[in-house]
Amino acid sequence: MPSPPLTAALRQIDAVFGGMTAPSEGCLHCYGAGELALLAVERARLGDDLVRILMHEVPSHFTDHPAVVRRLLPEFFSFVAHGRFSGMAYLPTGLGRTAWREWPAEQAAAIEGFLGVWWRETLADPGPVYGVQAVWELCADIHGSVTPLLDAWDSAPRGGSEDRHLAGRAEHWLDDLLQDDVSLVVPWGSEPLAELQEWLVTRAVRRLDGQVDPLLLAKIGLLSLGPEERWVAYAELVASAD
Template sequence: MASPALASALRRVDAVFGGITAPAEGCLRCYDTEELALLAVPRAPLGDDLLLRFFHKVPDHFTDHAATIRRLLPELFALVASGRRSGIDAPTGLGRTAWRSWPGDQVAAIEGFLDVWWRETLAAPDPPYGVGTVWELCVDMHRSLAPVHDVWAAAPRGGTEDRHLGDWVAYRIDELLQDDPFVLPWDMDGEALLPELQAWLVEHAVPRLAGRPDPLLARKVALLALPPEERWVAYSELVASAG
């Protein structure tokens, strides 16, 4: 059951986007005419499977991709908030639109939902979707790290948010040390965003990981501040000293 804050965010999305329709036109190899016709029917429920098939397709599968995504958002965000369905992955249809150029009430409704969903995911000891999954989806839908990481940076020290950060870093640290851009959603410019991600972790994750069971994790993160050729020398020395 959605929290009061998440339920309020969903009502706002429904008030703004509910009743919006999209042209009943799209790829007839991926959808039949009856499925596409539902897009032109206000509030017609699509069901989880068709909803996600619409949401994840590339824009050229629809004559008006932005309108299609607007049509999907109330049902899509309700599905996301319920936590009942796995397989909601990046890249997303919303991330493939220029939604920040949409009318102000639409932008605010989307931002409000994503903000509440991310905050509540970080605060939950065992969120319905893993923190890594929600992080990737929010980064993809925002097409930016800042709105997601600003929430993490502002969280109180020593809480659930720090535990989630430590778990995420422990899972990703090898890729980060290897400068692997695919730690980011694959259709974003990972090579451009990776230095921003690494710098943020050096600044914010290192002091938050001091109490982790793995005493080397914070020190490994600190190595991200070094150029690759220096990083691997320092990494070898770090591992040797701990052995």
């Protein structure tokens, strides 16, 4: 069951988006008329499978894609929060394809609120149901940015699950980031590469100092070097550790 803070975030989503409808117009090659008709019925339950499919559909399949996304949000976020969502690896999401930050302030704030609580609770959980990487990817896709996720990590309590997850992600990401490849870290684009590299060097190393193998911290530090210097220093570092 969702925690009290996540339940409160879900209630806010429902208060803002519950009862919304969307035109029952869309791709009849992919969906039946009866399925699309449900979009125009207030609070008609769509079900987990249809919500998952619709939330990942390309915008061109609907005459009013943002309206469809708003219609889906109460069920979609409830689906996610209850640990039933099986589509974490399928990106981008419909919400990530909208300019939701330009929606009315109450709507944008409700989305921000849910994502913030969900991400912070994922970091605080020693064994999150979806795993940290999957939640990271989905939240980054919806935000269109890694900045809110890094800010939350930066302000989290130290010495607990947040730092253990950070050490695990840093080690998992490191080889790709040393090659200036961010595609497996943030699947939707290359824009966060420099921001993530800088944050790991300037913030993550400070958080993890004294908690992990110093060799890992030294390798992270190499991200501050240019590509040619980086690999020379890497070879020297590995040789000295043998």
